[in-house]
Amino acid sequence: MSENTLYDNVWENHKVTELPNGQDQLFIGLHLIHEVTSPQAFAMLREREIDIAFPERNFATTDHIAPTEEAKRDRPLQDEEAEEMLSALERNVSEAGITFFGFESGKQGITHVVAPELGLSQPGMTVACGDSHTATHGAFGSIGVGVGTSQIRDILATGCIAADKQKVRRINVEGSLGEGVYAKDIIMKIIKDLGVDGGVGHVYEYGGPAIEALDMEGRLAVCNMSIEGGARAGYINPDQTTYDYLEGREYVPEGEEFEELKKYWESISSGADAVYDDEVTIDMNDVDPLVTWGINPGQVIEVSEPIPAPEDFESRTDREAAEQALEHMNLEAGDSMLGYDVDVAFLGTCTNGRVSDFKIAADILEGRQVADGVRALAVPGSETVRQRCEELGIDETFIEAGFQWRRAGCSMCLAMNDDSLEGDEVCASSSNRNFIGRQGSKEGRTVLMSPAMVAAAAVEGEVTDARRFFDEETPTVTANDVEEVAD
Amino acid sequence: MSENHITEVGGTGVPIPGDDIDTDQILPARFMKEVTFDNMADYLFYDARRDADGEFNDHPLNRFEGASIAVVNTNFGCGSSREHAPQAMMRWGVDGVVGESFAEIFADNCKSLGIPAVTASHEEVTHLQEWIEDNPDGEIEIDVEEETVTYGENVIEGEIDDAMKEALVDGIWDTTTLMYSNLSKVEETAGKLPYVTSD
Ligand code: SF4
Numbered sequence: 001m002s003e004n005t006l007y008d009n010v011w012e013n014h015k016v017t018e019l020p021n022g023q024d025q026l027f028i029g030l031h032l033i034h035e036v037t038s039p040q041a042f043a044m045l046r047e048r049e050i051d052i053a054f055p056e057r058n059f060a061t062t063d064h065i066a067p068t069e070e071a072k073r074d075r076p077l078q079d080e081e082a083e084e085m086l087s088a089l090e091r092n093v094s095e096a097g098i099t100f101f102g103f104e105s106g107k108q109g110i111t112h113v114v115a116p117e118l119g120l121s122q123p124g125m126t127v128a129c130g131d132s133h134t135a136t137h138g139a140f141g142s143i144g145v146g147v148g149t150s151q152i153r154d155i156l157a158t159g160c161i162a163a164d165k166q167k168v169r170r171i172n173v174e175g176s177l178g179e180g181v182y183a184k185d186i187i188m189k190i191i192k193d194l195g196v197d198g199g200v201g202h203v204y205e206y207g208g209p210a211i212e213a214l215d216m217e218g219r220l221a222v223c224n225m226s227i228e229g230g231a232r233a234g235y236i237n238p239d240q241t242t243y244d245y246l247e248g249r250e251y252v253p254e255g256e257e258f259e260e261l262k263k264y265w266e267s268i269s270s271g272a273d274a275v276y277d278d279e280v281t282i283d284m285n286d287v288d289p290l291v292t293w294g295i296n297p298g299q300v301i302e303v304s305e306p307i308p309a310p311e312d313f314e315s316r317t318d319r320e321a322a323e324q325a326l327e328h329m330n331l332e333a334g335d336s337m338l339g340y341d342v343d344v345a346f347l348g349t350c351t352n353g354r355v356s357d358f359k360i361a362a363d364i365l366e367g368r369q370v371a372d373g374v375r376a377l378a379v380p381g382s383e384t385v386r387q388r389c390e391e392l393g394i395d396e397t398f399i400e401a402g403f404q405w406r407r408a409g410c411s412m413c414l415a416m417n418d419d420s421l422e423g424d425e426v427c428a429s430s431s432n433r434n435f436i437g438r439q440g441s442k443e444g445r446t447v448l449m450s451p452a453m454v455a456a457a458a459v460e461g462e463v464t465d466a467r468r469f470f471d472e473e474t475p476t477v478t479a480n481d482v483e484e485v486a487d
Numbered sequence: 488m489s490e491n492h493i494t495e496v497g498g499t500g501v502p503i504p505g506d507d508i509d510t511d512q513i514l515p516a517r518f519m520k521e522v523t524f525d526n527m528a529d530y531l532f533y534d535a536r537r538d539a540d541g542e543f544n545d546h547p548l549n550r551f552e553g554a555s556i557a558v559v560n561t562n563f564g565c566g567s568s569r570e571h572a573p574q575a576m577m578r579w580g581v582d583g584v585v586g587e588s589f590a591e592i593f594a595d596n597c598k599s600l601g602i603p604a605v606t607a608s609h610e611e612v613t614h615l616q617e618w619i620e621d622n623p624d625g626e627i628e629i630d631v632e633e634e635t636v637t638y639g640e641n642v643i644e645g646e647i648d649d650a651m652k653e654a655l656v657d658g659i660w661d662t663t664t665l666m667y668s669n670l671s672k673v674e675e676t677a678g679k680l681p682y683v684t685s686d
Contacts (some may be wrong), residue, residue, distance in 0.1 A: 004658060011682060013676075013679070014676065014680070015676070016666075016669055016672050016673050016676045017664055018674055019659075019666070020653070020657065020659055020665070021650050021653040021654040021657065021659055021660075021661075021665070022649055022650045022653055023650045023668075025665075025666050025669060025672075025673075027579075027673055027676045027677055027680070029677075029680060029682060029683065036520075037568070037569065037570065039522035039571075040522070040523060040524055041525070043522075044663075050663075050667070053670065053673070054677070055681070064516075064519075067521060079520075081520035081521065082520060082628060084520075084521075084522060085520060085521075085522055088522045107502060122682060124682070127680060130568060131567070131568055132567050132568040134567070146567075146568040146592060147568060147592075147595075148568055148569070148570035148595060148599060149524075149571075149574075149596075150570060150596065150599030150600065150663075151572035151595070151599065151662075152663070153663055154662050154663050154666060157568050157666075157667055158666040158667050158669070158670060159662065159673050159677065160666050160669075160673055161662075162662040162665065162666060163536040164650055180510075185585075196507065196562070196565070197507075197561075197562050197565070200562075200590070200591060201591070221610060227566075229564075230565070230590075232591055232592070260681060261681055261682060262684070263681075296507055298564075298681055316505070317506040317561055320506065321507060323504065347610065384543075389636050414511075414516040415516065415517065416516050416519065416520060417518060433509075433511070433566065435509045435511045435512070436511070436512065436516055437511055437512065437534055438511050438516075440517065442534045443597040475505075479620075
């Protein structure tokens, strides 16, 4: 049993009571609402004539169905189902007195991008949302959990969820990132080493030098994909980087109040005497950029490695998954992922749709062109991100390179709007899931990678080592290097 | 709804073989664009159940229409938190699931819907899946209290998570009702949190 970890401390502070079924009733300090998973929950409350318990602890926006083409954002939306969802959300939140960041607010976007940048997500909170990537908010040292619709109903009605406490695994990320290697690569490496179900029953506490060196946007990307590693939540203890990021944001109090809050933030961090259920170490020294080769986020390699063969895996499950993956992706074991043809480049999402992600990609795109035949989409994670990028002139770089510069939403991450893969297109994607059908076509093929790698793939029309576009000293890998080793 | 004790569920079975079956397969996202769960059964495993021309193929859900017990393998229901997935299964007719393991959010969602989820070993689960193929009309019974799955001459000594078992057997799986009675304690907890009071 873990003791005095941030997870224990925050849990203790938010625990209301133990329920007769043995679970804990946990107060949720921040509840984020979007259009897809909430309407049924509001309907259930109406049926029972229950009021919303803490409307001021709830914030809503629209992301999954949001059209990302400017012309398609006029109301009513052309897509009738999307319009119905959006107007249901507007009705529900306005009746309940919940703050809503709609299109006109200028702050609309993906919940997991909007809440951090507005300073809504803070250390020592419990954060819930009807979306599995709620772990993202753990970057601030909060406990973020994804919940289902029945639990959304619970939160609306009582401000709480019924939850079982998990075990805490500390992941020490040692070393430092080489040029062209990013936070996204850290989390992909963790999932590679620990597996897609390695985190089941656990929350992940990320720490160590490579994590401490990350800025907040990098930390958000790491925590975001905790769920892809099977962990329901993942977090990083708050530090000066966290406090500096928060200070001055819209929903963060100022002056004395800030100092008071900071005392609380410091008090909930894992103590020097913290006890973990489990500890593992991941070394990021000499790690190359990673890309997925398969149909789950654990089927991932460094670009310097060949695609593994099914027989390389010990468990029957992994072997079968590898066979299925090779067939779906039309890949051969032993080959390199470098040189794999790409039809679509997609930059955005709650993993990598923040300003720093677009900056990194823009550095590569500057003065270069998207390859012929590649459809390239840049979709800011929020309207705030879009505006900031436009202030910096980054949008120009994208447009000149041949990218479509869009409005904020989830977009091709799961294709609930018009942005979708067609047929068996291959997508170089900065998103978090490569499941079959995820990007809107059941033959579609997704290769997950960092924003730099997406930009590089867009330029070359194939998966390529983005470091070739860095200065000459940066070591790069080619398909030949990889296949020679494999032979 | 809250007084609903669930001690036994049963009926014929449907095997849904495969590991790591994610919620995007169970209920593809493009079918989540509805504000109620009413039609979700129609979309269950939508892509997997159809061939290239959109006709029903020989997917087990097409062959075992009317089944009540789904039998699955490891890490079933991983991926997104969408309750649409278990809702679709429930509305299709599933009253209970037996599997090697379940993704946590999926299991939580099952509990909220009053669907027992029993885990058993790989051998036991695959044996049951084969048995269903041979006995499409065979009865399977999940006893929640005993944590057993009975079919033909066989009994699986399975496992049901303690919280789920208590909730189902005591009829307290409706957590809204459970927690609603503690609202004053909730105020107290919230009142002690510096970020709530400082609002
Ligand atoms: S960007 Fe993708 S993963 Fe993130 S909330 Fe939207 S759909 Fe979910």
